[in-house]
Amino acid sequence: GENVEQHPSTLSVQEGDSAVIKCTYSDSASNYFPWYKQELGKRPQLIIDIRSNVGEKKDQRIAVTLNKTAKHFSLHITETQPEDSAVYFCAGFKGSGYALNFGKGTSLLVTP
Amino acid sequence: DGGITQSPKYLFRKEGQNVTLSCEQNLNHDAMYWYRQDPGQGLRLIYYSQIVNDFQKGDIAEGYSVSREKKESFPLTVTSAQKNPTAFYLCASSIGRGHDTEAFFGQGTRLTVV
Numbered sequence: 714g715e716n717v718e719q720h721p722s723t724l725s726v727q728e729g730d731s732a733v734i735k736c737t738y739s740d741s742a743s744n745y746f747p748w749y750k751q752e753l754g755k756r757p758q759l760i761i762d763i764r765s766n767v768g769e770k771k772d773q774r775i776a777v778t779l780n781k782t783a784k785h786f787s788l789h790i791t792e793t794q795p796e797d798s799a800v801y802f803c804a805g806f807k808g809s810g811y812a813l814n815f816g817k818g819t820s821l822l823v824t825p
Numbered sequence: 826d827g828g829i830t831q832s833p834k835y836l837f838r839k840e841g842q843n844v845t846l847s848c849e850q851n852l853n854h855d856a857m858y859w860y861r862q863d864p865g866q867g868l869r870l871i872y873y874s875q876i877v878n879d880f881q882k883g884d885i886a887e888g889y890s891v892s893r894e895k896k897e898s899f900p901l902t903v904t905s906a907q908k909n910p911t912a913f914y915l916c917a918s919s920i921g922r923g924h925d926t927e928a929f930f931g932q933g934t935r936l937t938v939v
Contacts, residue, residue: 722865747927756915756930757868802867809921810875812858812883813928817867 716740717805719816727824732793734819736803737785743805746786747813748777751800760801761788793823828852831916831931837939838903838910846901846934848916856921857899858928861885862913871914874899875921903936911938 716739726732736746747762763770763777763786770777774793779786790797800820804813829850838844848857856875860868870883874893888907893899899918903910914934919926 719867745926756932758930759927762927806926809926812856812870812873813917814870815860815868817865 717803717814717816719803719819721819722817723820723822725822725824726793728793728795730793732790732797732821732823734788734801734803734821735785736787736805736816737783738805738814739784740805740807741781741784742807744808745806746777746779747804747806748775748788749802749804749815751802751818753799757802790821793821795823795825797821798823829916829918829929829931831914831934833934834932836934836936838936840938841905843902843904844936846903846914846916846936848899848901848931849897850899850918850929851897852918852929853896854918854920854929855896856919856926857893858917858919859883859889859891859899859901860915860917862915862933868915871901910936912936 718737720735744765749757750760751757761775761777763779774791776789800818802818803816806813832847858873859871869885871889872891874880877896890902916931917928919928
């Protein structure tokens with residue numbers, strides 16, 4: 714199936730700094746790229762997504778960029794807060810008939 | 826209250842036993858999925874189903890079985906052939922049509938072999 718690589722596996726930033734998580738994918742047919750946040754002991758929840766016909770999308774302090782040529786996409790969190798501490802997963806999706814393929818996750822720690 | 830529900834939250838299994846994890850959704854979603862989560866491994870796809878009475882193997886299907894007799898339900902059986910079943914299991918569902926579709930997750934079942 715689609716291979717989604719995610720880096721880094723752990724990330725520690727100080728409150729107020731920015732955090733960037735990067736993912737690459739192998740299948741050029743992938744056209745939808747969601748990001749999920751999983752807080753400790755809870756289920757993953759969608760925080761932002763991007764479609765292949767868009768290069769960038771922003772929602773308040775979070776943004777996602779997509780480079781289709783290079784097959785990579787990134788999550789950017791600005792002005793980080795302690796409540797941003799969680800595990801973040803990227804995923805790739807080829808469309809109906811397929812399943813989401815997830816990266817291995819990034820554990821983000823925001824220290825006060 | 827709409828959503829996707831997994832039960833039980835915690836499950837203990839003796840070696841050599843089969844065990845079934847329940848997943849029910851009332852979102853009228855066509856597609857349902859089972860993922861396994863291990864520390865540092867992310868979410869690995871076990872099985873998925875796009876429509877009733879049809880399902881496909883994911884990347885780590887060996888030792889697992891599923892059924893999709895009803896749209897609302899997608900139970901996962903962990904068989905004795907699964908050599909390392911201790912893990913956190915997540916069920917998800919999505920509309921299943923089109924090129925962009927949000928997956929909604931259940932709260933998970935933590936399975937421990939004793």
